[in-house]
Amino acid sequence: MRVKSPTTFMGKIYLALAQGYLLSLRYVDGFSSFTGLQGLMASSRTSLKIFLVVAFIALTALGLWMLDGVFAADGFGGAATEVNIFMPFLGLSLMLLAVVVAWAVWPLMRTAGEHLQSGSEGAERGFPPPADFSTGEMPDFSHVELPVSEYTLETYKAAVDHAPTAIMITNNRGRIEYVNAAFLRTSGYSRSEILGRSPAMFSAGHTRSEVYADLWQTILSGNVWRGEVCNRRKSGEEYWENMAISPLRDRFGRVAHFVAVREDITERKGREEDLRQLAQRDALTGIANRRYLIERAEQERRRAERFGQPLAVLMVDIDHFKAINDEHGHALGDQAIRMVAQTCAASVREIDIVGRYGGEEFVIVLPGTLPEGARELADRLRQRIAEIEIAGADGTAVAVTVSIGFAAFEPGDQLEQLLAAADAALYRAKSLGRNCVVAVTDCLRLMPPGDVQ
Ligand SMILES: Nc1nc2c(ncn2[C@@H]2O[C@H](COP(=O)(O)OP(=O)(O)OP(=O)(O)O)[C@@H](O)[C@H]2O)c(=O)[nH]1
Structure with missing residues (x-):
C-alpha cells in the first residue's frame, strides 16, 4: 500500500x-x-x-x-x-x-x-x-518488523519452548518457574501441576542422598552439575534421565535461577543393563557365570576377613551326570542342569551368591553363615533336588541327585584355599556313595591346588 x-x-x-x-x-x-x-x-x-x-x-x-x-x-x-x-x-x-x-x-x-x-x-x-x-x-x-532485540527474544523463547530436550527453570529457592513442552511430554504432568513446586516431585526415590548433596553444592558454587538420576512419571513409571543443571546469574552476578536440561536415557540404560547381565550370567541357567561368581566370592571373602564375619562355601555336583547325558540325551541333561540351578537359587537368601562353576558343578557362597547353618542348607538342598523328576523320552521319570561338599572361611584363607577345601569335601561325598553332604572338617583339609581360574 x-x-x-x-x-x-x-x-x-x-x-x-x-x-x-x-x-x-x-x-x-x-x-x-x-x-x-x-x-x-x-x-x-x-x-x-x-x-x-x-x-x-x-x-x-x-x-x-x-x-x-x-x-x-x-x-x-x-x-x-x-x-x-x-x-x-x-x-x-x-x-x-x-x-x-x-x-x-x-x-x-x-x-x-x-x-x-x-x-x-x-x-x-x-x-x-x-x-x-x-x-x-x-x-x-505501518507494516514494520519488530526491533531486533524483541525479535531475538521471541526466537529464543520459541527455541526453548519447542526444543526436543526437556528444559526446566527453577528459582534459587528451588521452585519450578518454567518447563517446556518436551518436559511435559516426558513427565506426563500438565504445566499447572508442576509450576511452583519442587523438582523433588519427580524423584523415584532411588537416588542416593549424597548425589543430591553433590548436586546442590556444585550448582550453588556456580558450576554446572551433570549426572544420571532415576525419576518417576505421573503414570508411576520410572525413567532414567541424564541431567545438566547450570546456575543463571542476574545482572548483579547473583545466582537467581537454575536451568536443567534433561534427556530421557531409559532405553540406553536398558541396553546397558542387558549387556551387563550378558557379561555376568550363565547362558543356560541364568545364574552367575564362573567369572562373576569368583569376583563376588572374592568380595565376600575380603569382607569376612576385614570384619571377622563368618562365610561358608558349598560346592554342588550332579551325580552320574555323564550317564544321564548318555542315556537320555544332552537336551534332557541341559534341563537337569537348569532345574538344579533353579532349585539352588530358590533355596538361598537374596544376599547369597549362586553360580555355575563348571559343566554340572555349582558353587554357593553364603556370607555371614556359620558351618552349622551351611550344613543345614546343604542338607535341605540335597533333599529338594532329590525330589526333582524329569520326564524322559520314553515317559519314565529321570531322577537327579547331587553331592555337596562345604567349607567355612578361616581368617587368612585365600579364595583358592576355600574353594579347594569345599572341592575336597565334595570329592569325599562322591567317594562316600554320592547324594550326601560332607564338610571339609569331616575330612583331611587339602592345600590349595593352584589356580582357580
Ligand atoms: N548336557 C550337558 N552336559 C554337560 C554340560 N556341561 C558338562 N556336561 C557333561 O557332564 C558330564 C560330567 O561328567 P563327569 O565329570 O564324569 O561326572 P559325573 O558323570 O556327573 O560323575 P560324578 O560327578 O562322579 O557323579 C560330562 O559328560 C560333560 O560332557 C552341559 O552344559 N550340558
Missing part, C-alpha cells in the same frame, strides 16, 4: 534527506558492531538513555544559566568573548538531544533503511516496496 504525500516536492526532499541520513546510520551501525559498541549499547541501553537525557537537561540548564549570567552582567551584544566560551555547552546539549532522538527512532530507521536499500529482497521479507521518486509517493511504514 502506498500513501500519497501532501506535497510532491516536499516529499521528494524529505525522502532524499532520509536516504542520505539512513545511509550514514548504516555506516555508524557497521562501525559500532565492528568495534563491539553494539554489545555495550544493548546491555545497558536503558541506563545509557537515562544518562543521556539527564546530561542533556543538565548541559542545557548550565549553558542557559551561564549565558543568562553573562547577559545579565554585560547586556545583549556585549561580552562577545564570554558568550563564545559558553556556547559549546549549548552545542553539546543540542548534539545530545539529536543522539537521544536518533536512538529513540533507531529501530524504525533501520527498518526503513533496509526497505529503501533492499528492493525485491525486502518485499520477500514483508517490507513495503521502495519509494518511487518519479511520482513522489511515500512508502507505507
Whole structure:
C-alpha cells in the first residue's frame, strides 16, 4: 500500500534527506558492531538513555544559566568573548538531544533503511516496496518488523519452548518457574501441576542422598552439575534421565535461577543393563557365570576377613551326570542342569551368591553363615533336588541327585584355599556313595591346588 504525500516536492526532499541520513546510520551501525559498541549499547541501553537525557537537561540548564549570567552582567551584544566560551555547552546539549532522538527512532530507521536499500529482497521479507521518486509517493511504514532485540527474544523463547530436550527453570529457592513442552511430554504432568513446586516431585526415590548433596553444592558454587538420576512419571513409571543443571546469574552476578536440561536415557540404560547381565550370567541357567561368581566370592571373602564375619562355601555336583547325558540325551541333561540351578537359587537368601562353576558343578557362597547353618542348607538342598523328576523320552521319570561338599572361611584363607577345601569335601561325598553332604572338617583339609581360574 502506498500513501500519497501532501506535497510532491516536499516529499521528494524529505525522502532524499532520509536516504542520505539512513545511509550514514548504516555506516555508524557497521562501525559500532565492528568495534563491539553494539554489545555495550544493548546491555545497558536503558541506563545509557537515562544518562543521556539527564546530561542533556543538565548541559542545557548550565549553558542557559551561564549565558543568562553573562547577559545579565554585560547586556545583549556585549561580552562577545564570554558568550563564545559558553556556547559549546549549548552545542553539546543540542548534539545530545539529536543522539537521544536518533536512538529513540533507531529501530524504525533501520527498518526503513533496509526497505529503501533492499528492493525485491525486502518485499520477500514483508517490507513495503521502495519509494518511487518519479511520482513522489511515500512508502507505507505501518507494516514494520519488530526491533531486533524483541525479535531475538521471541526466537529464543520459541527455541526453548519447542526444543526436543526437556528444559526446566527453577528459582534459587528451588521452585519450578518454567518447563517446556518436551518436559511435559516426558513427565506426563500438565504445566499447572508442576509450576511452583519442587523438582523433588519427580524423584523415584532411588537416588542416593549424597548425589543430591553433590548436586546442590556444585550448582550453588556456580558450576554446572551433570549426572544420571532415576525419576518417576505421573503414570508411576520410572525413567532414567541424564541431567545438566547450570546456575543463571542476574545482572548483579547473583545466582537467581537454575536451568536443567534433561534427556530421557531409559532405553540406553536398558541396553546397558542387558549387556551387563550378558557379561555376568550363565547362558543356560541364568545364574552367575564362573567369572562373576569368583569376583563376588572374592568380595565376600575380603569382607569376612576385614570384619571377622563368618562365610561358608558349598560346592554342588550332579551325580552320574555323564550317564544321564548318555542315556537320555544332552537336551534332557541341559534341563537337569537348569532345574538344579533353579532349585539352588530358590533355596538361598537374596544376599547369597549362586553360580555355575563348571559343566554340572555349582558353587554357593553364603556370607555371614556359620558351618552349622551351611550344613543345614546343604542338607535341605540335597533333599529338594532329590525330589526333582524329569520326564524322559520314553515317559519314565529321570531322577537327579547331587553331592555337596562345604567349607567355612578361616581368617587368612585365600579364595583358592576355600574353594579347594569345599572341592575336597565334595570329592569325599562322591567317594562316600554320592547324594550326601560332607564338610571339609569331616575330612583331611587339602592345600590349595593352584589356580582357580
Ligand atoms: N548336557 C550337558 N552336559 C554337560 C554340560 N556341561 C558338562 N556336561 C557333561 O557332564 C558330564 C560330567 O561328567 P563327569 O565329570 O564324569 O561326572 P559325573 O558323570 O556327573 O560323575 P560324578 O560327578 O562322579 O557323579 C560330562 O559328560 C560333560 O560332557 C552341559 O552344559 N550340558
